[in-house]
Amino acid sequence: MKQAGIVIEMENGRVKETSLGMITLxxxxxxxxxxxVMSGITDDITDHLSEYGVHTIVDLSLPDAPEIRRNPAVQATAVVHAARELKLDRILGLSSPEGKDLLPRVAALLDAPLIMDCVDADLKTGTATTSQYSGKMMAKIQLTGEILMFGVRPNAVLPESKPVPAKTIAMTMDAVVPENIILLSRDEADTEGRQSLAEADIIIAGGRGLKNKDNFSLIFDCAEKLNAAPAASRVAVDEGWVPYAFQVGQTGEKVSPQVYIACGISGSIxxxxxMKTAKMIIAVNKDENTAMMANCDYQVQGDLFAILPEIMRQL
Ligand SMILES: Cc1cc2nc3c(=O)[nH]c(=O)nc-3n(C[C@H](O)[C@H](O)[C@H](O)COP(=O)(O)OP(=O)(O)OC[C@H]3O[C@@H](n4cnc5c(N)ncnc54)[C@H](O)[C@@H]3O)c2cc1C
Known part of the structure; x- marks a missing residue:
């Protein structure tokens, strides 16, 4: 029997779509x-999770004080407690910023092997597929041990409805705040209502081809029309045109949207x-010999300052 425990991430009181995709996987x-679930359970949350195939929902509510509920070291002890009590032998969480903080702590406490950034996983055989060497290759890795852990790339799998009846278990535990890790404060990034990159179905990204900060408004305007999340290459971030939270790449966010539109981005490794695992890549570039143009599904060759306004006019 493979009993999978899934660490659910919430946003504004709702289960994140990316968590539902992980349930499907x-x-x-x-x-x-x-x-x-660590932030309390409502009927809506129960309905939502059971609709996607969850059999048991564990309410691991931690005290609603940020230094406790948001402390990954405290969260890790809660997950470990549930894993041991319920004899879970597979544990999944998102390879999101929160997951990167939490999952290695859980793995260390359980002495369990962990693969992060999986785009696929077979919980029966304990194998997972993950990108390696900056996305140059995909590796299939076999884990062995009693408890196996998987960090799943957000959006790697689309959620599929699979309704089952679900039961809820409340599991209270004393939150032990470790003395060596004290959360002093959390400053939420100012996203001004924009979609999170990891969650977005469509992403439109700009690079050096945008030439300056003011021109980036073209990306923002297109994103609004397409109901997409705006993003950027590192050059655009390093130039100060957009904040770091927009950066996609090896040292930025790893994304798997349905559609990724790269405007004025050459396509460095x-x-x-x-963004290599995007389901469809569209390149807008004036130079047909760039790596992005060679490795996309659709290319629009030409000046982005003519093409993007035309796309908006058509939309
Ligand atoms: C350790 C390390 C980590 C890194 N991490 C990242 C990372 O996380 N993310 C990342 O993006 N980069 C990262 N980089 C940087 C990376 O190597 C590239 O320098 C960067 O991705 C290039 O950004 P770009 O494509 O916007 O710029 P360029 O490579 O300069 O490409 C600009 C493109 O715009 C096109 N263009 C210009 N004008 C127009 C126009 N008017 N219309 C249409 N097209 C036009 C050009 O043809 C060109 O293809 C990293 C580098 C290192 C060494």
Whole structure:
């Protein structure tokens, strides 16, 4: 029996779409699915999780004080507690910023092997597919041990409805705040209502080809029309045209949207490392010999300052 425990991430009181995709992935090969929720459970959350195939929902509510609920060291002890109590032998979480903070701590406490950034996983055989060497190759890795852990790339799998009845278990535990890690403050990034990159179905990104900060408004305007998330190459970030939170690539966000539109981006190995797994790549570039043009599904060759306004006019 493969009992999968899934660490659920929430946003504004709702289960993140990317967590639902992870449930779908786990449901393909696990015998039972247990969702672990740390910020309280409502009927809406229960309905939502059971609609996607979760059999058991564990309410691991931590005290609603940021230094406790948001402390990854405290969260890790809660996940470990649930894993041991419920005899979970597969644990999945997102390879999101929160997951990167939490999952290695859980793995260390359980002495369990962990693969991050998986785009696929078979929980029966304990194998996972993940990108390596900045996305230059995909590796299939076999984990062995009693408990195996998988960090799943957000958006790698689209959520599929698979309704089952779900039961809820409340699991209270004393939150032990470790003395060596004290959360002093959290400053939320100012996203001004923009979609998160990891969650977005469509991303439109700009690079050096935009030439300056003011021109980046073209990317923002197109994003609004397309209901897409705006993003950037590292050059655009280093130039100060957009904040770091927009950067896609090896040293930025790793994304897997349905559509990625790269405007004025040459397609360096480091940029591809962050968006290679997009389901469809569209390149807008004036130079047909760039790596982005050679490795995309559709290319629009020409001056982006003529093409983007025309796309907006058509939309
Ligand atoms: C350790 C390390 C980590 C890195 N991490 C990242 C990372 O996370 N993300 C990342 O993006 N980069 C990263 N880089 C940088 C990376 O190597 C490239 O320098 C960068 O991705 C290039 O950005 P760009 O494509 O915007 O610029 P360029 O390579 O200069 O490409 C600009 C493109 O715009 C096109 N263009 C110009 N004008 C127009 C126009 N008017 N219309 C249409 N097209 C036009 C050009 O033809 C060109 O293809 C990293 C580098 C290192 C060494």
């Amino acid at each position: 786990a449901g393909r090969t696990a015998d039972s699915l247990t969702a672990m 480091q940029h591809f490392a962050g």
